[in-house]
Amino acid sequence: MLQDLGVTLPVVAAPMAGGPSTPELVVAARQAGGLGFLAAGYKTADQLAAQVAAVRQETDVFGVNVFAPNPEPVVRAEYADYARKLADIMSPLGVDVLGILPREDDDAWEAKLQLLLDDPVPVVSLTFGLPPEAAIEQLREKGTVVLQTVTSLDEARQAAAAGVDGLVVQGSAAGGHSATFTPRFASAETVLTEVVREIRAGVELPLWAAGGIAAAGDVRAALDAGAEAVAVGSVLLRSPESGTSATTRAGIAHGIEHGLETTVTRAFSGRPARGIRNEFIEWFDAEAPVGYPAVHHLTSPLRKAAADRGLFEHVNLWAGTGYAAGTEETAADVLRRLAR
Numbered sequence: 001m002l003q004d005l006g007v008t009l010p011v012v013a014a015p016m017a018g019g020p021s022t023p024e025l026v027v028a029a030r031q032a033g034g035l036g037f038l039a040a041g042y043k044t045a046d047q048l049a050a051q052v053a054a055v056r057q058e059t060d061v062f063g064v065n066v067f068a069p070n071p072e073p074v075v076r077a078e079y080a081d082y083a084r085k086l087a088d089i090m091s092p093l094g095v096d097v098l099g100i101l102p103r104e105d106d107d108a109w110e111a112k113l114q115l116l117l118d119d120p121v122p123v124v125s126l127t128f129g130l131p132p133e134a135a136i137e138q139l140r141e142k143g144t145v146v147l148q149t150v151t152s153l154d155e156a157r158q159a160a161a162a163g164v165d166g167l168v169v170q171g172s173a174a175g176g177h178s179a180t181f182t183p184r185f186a187s188a189e190t191v192l193t194e195v196v197r198e199i200r201a202g203v204e205l206p207l208w209a210a211g212g213i214a215a216a217g218d219v220r221a222a223l224d225a226g227a228e229a230v231a232v233g234s235v236l237l238r239s240p241e242s243g244t245s246a247t248t249r250a251g252i253a254h255g256i257e258h259g260l261e262t263t264v265t266r267a268f269s270g271r272p273a274r275g276i277r278n279e280f281i282e283w284f285d286a287e288a289p290v291g292y293p294a295v296h297h298l299t300s301p302l303r304k305a306a307a308d309r310g311l312f313e314h315v316n317l318w319a320g321t322g323y324a325a326g327t328e329e330t331a332a333d334v335l336r337r338l339a340r
C-alpha cells in the first residue's frame with residue numbers, strides 16, 4: 001500500500017487531534033520519506049480544508065484521519081452528577097461547568113466526508129467506529145485509499161467486510177483515544193505484536209501497527225509480526241513541528257523527569273483514552289460516566305482554562321506507554337531513526 005503511494009519509509013506519523021498534527025508535521029514526515037496524517041477530529045470542515053490546502057503547498061502525498069460516528073449517549077443523571085463534582089473541585093478555574101448542557105454531535109462527519117469527496121486526498125483513515133459502507137465506497141471511487149483503525153480481530157473482520165483497503169491495528173499501549181468500536185466496555189490490555197499476528201492470520205488486508213512504538217526494535221518487531229508499516233504518535237509530540245501546546249509539553253517533560261506512568265481513563269471525554277497520570281485523573285477517573293462526546297464537551301472549557309494557565313495537572317496529557325522516548329529532535333530525524 002505504501003509503495004503504491006511512493007512512500008519509502010515504513011514509519012507513518014499517526015494522526016493526533018487537538019493540536020499536534022499540524023501541516024508542518026505532515027510535510028516533515030513526507031520529506032523524511034514517510035507519510036503524515038492530518039487529524040480532522042474537533043475541527044470544522046473549513047478548518048480541515050485550510051490544513052489540507054497548507055499541506056498541498058508542499059506535497060500531494062498525505063492522509064486525513066476522521067472520527068467516524070459511533071455515539072455513546074450519556075445518561076443524563078450521571079452527566080449531572082459528574083458536572084457537579086467537576087464544578088466543586090475545579091471551581092478555581094472560574095468555568096461555569098453547571099451551565100454546560102449535554103451535547104451529542106458527530107464531529108461534523110457529513111461535512112468532512114463531503115469535503116473529502118469534493119476534493120479527494122490520497123489516504124483517509126477512520127477511527128472510533130465503522131462508517132456506512134456507502135461512505136467507504138464513495139471515498140474509494142474517488143481513488144482514495146481507505147484505512148480503518150481496529151483494536152481486535154473481530155473489528156478487523158467487520159472492517160474488511162465493509163470494504164476498506166487496509167487496517168491500522170492499534171494496541172492498548174497507544175496514546176490518546178482507543179479506537180475501540182465498543183467504548184462502553186473496558187478495553188483489554190493487548191500486546192501489539194500479538195494482535196498484529198492474530199489479525200494477519202485472520203484478515204488478508206495490509207496492516208499498519210500502532211501503539212507504544214518507541215525505538216527501532218519495536219518497528220522491527222511489528223514488521224516481523226506482519227505489519228507493512230508502523231504509525232507513531234507519542235514519540236513525535238515533543239518535535240518542533242508538532243502543535244503540542246506549551247502546557248502539554250511541560251506536562252510531558254514533567255512526566256519524563258518523574259518517571260510518571262500512563263493510564264487509560266474516561267475522565268476527560270467519556271471514552272477510554274491513554275494519558276500521563278495527573279491530578280485530574282486521580283480525582284475524577286472513578287467518577288466519570290461513559291458518554292462520548294458529551295463528557296468531552298463538558299470538560300473541554302475546564303481543560304482550555306487549565307491549559308491557558310499552564311496547569312498540566314488538569315489537562316489531558318494524551319500519551320502512549322513509550323512516551324518517555326520522545327525527544328525534541330525534528331520529526332524527520334525521529335522517523336528516520338525509528339526506520340533504521
Ligand SMILES: Cc1cc2nc3c(=O)[nH]c(=O)nc-3n(C[C@H](O)[C@H](O)[C@H](O)COP(=O)(O)O)c2cc1C
Binds near residue numbers: 041126
Ligand atoms: C495526542 C494524541 C492525539 C491523538 N489523536 C488521534 C486522532 O485524532 N485520530 C486517531 O485515529 N488517533 C489518534 N491518536 C492515536 C494515534 O493516531 C496513534 O494510534 C497512537 O499515537 C499510537 O500510539 P503511540 O502514541 O504509542 O505511538 C492520538 C494520539 C495522541 C497521543
